[in-house]
Amino acid sequence: MWSKKEKDIARRAFEMALEREGLELLRKIKEMARTAENRKDIWQIHDFLTERRTEIDQKYDYRYSVLIPIFGRLVREEWIRLDELEGLDEDKITKIKIMASLE
Amino acid sequence: MWSKKEKDIARRAFEMALEREGLELLRKIKEMARTAENRKDIWQIHDFLTERRTEIDQKYDYRYSVLIPIFGRLVREEWIRLDELEGLDEDKITKIKIMASLE
Numbered sequence: 001m002w003s004k005k006e007k008d009i010a011r012r013a014f015e016m017a018l019e020r021e022g023l024e025l026l027r028k029i030k031e032m033a034r035t036a037e038n039r040k041d042i043w044q045i046h047d048f049l050t051e052r053r054t055e056i057d058q059k060y061d062y063r064y065s066v067l068i069p070i071f072g073r074l075v076r077e078e079w080i081r082l083d084e085l086e087g088l089d090e091d092k093i094t095k096i097k098i099m100a101s102l103e
Numbered sequence: 104m105w106s107k108k109e110k111d112i113a114r115r116a117f118e119m120a121l122e123r124e125g126l127e128l129l130r131k132i133k134e135m136a137r138t139a140e141n142r143k144d145i146w147q148i149h150d151f152l153t154e155r156r157t158e159i160d161q162k163y164d165y166r167y168s169v170l171i172p173i174f175g176r177l178v179r180e181e182w183i184r185l186d187e188l189e190g191l192d193e194d195k196i197t198k199i200k201i202m203a204s205l206e
Contacts, residue, residue: 018142022145026145032136033136039128041129042125042152046152049152
């Protein structure tokens with residue numbers, strides 16, 4: 001169960017992670033495009049975008065039932081910091097920490 | 104039927120058109136990436152590339168049985184000029200001209 005306060009925290013952290021990951025992708029695409037020289041390079045950008053888009057679409061799945069593992073992954077990948085989840089109950093934080101250190 | 108000489112001319116014109124279209128796409132992608140500001144812009148680049156790649160893959164089909172309509176289209180779209188096909192027999196040139204002016 002997620003309280004109203006927890007839902008607000010979760011939503012904000014989720015959006016922040018997505019925003020950061022989007023900006024990083026933007027930076028990468030700009031760099032790839034800037035240095036691209038031929039058709040092969042263009043198709044490489046396309047393949048890369050196809051892969052990243054699929055990954056991002058699958059990862060950012062805002063359902064409360066899967067939010068704990070998602071936050072675990074986002075912390076592990078450093079798109080959010082644990083302190084940005086402050087205010088979630090201790091049990092959730094513990095689970096997220098465990099998930100974040102897996103793999 | 105395509106003579107050896109005609110095949111050489113056709114191949115060179117075909118490659119030249121593909122090269123030019125690739126360079127134009129490269130220019131466009133660089134510009135889109137340069138001015139992109141957010142995730143929506145990135146997905147727009149991806150959608151655009153998916154569409155252009157499919158179109159280019161389908162269009163550049165080097166089989167002698169379909170080369171006349173392809174050259175017609177490439178002339179119409181200005182990826183090659185008629186004088187770059189000089190050396191093909193008159194009958195082929197006439198058909199290409201007709202195809203080029205269709206639509």
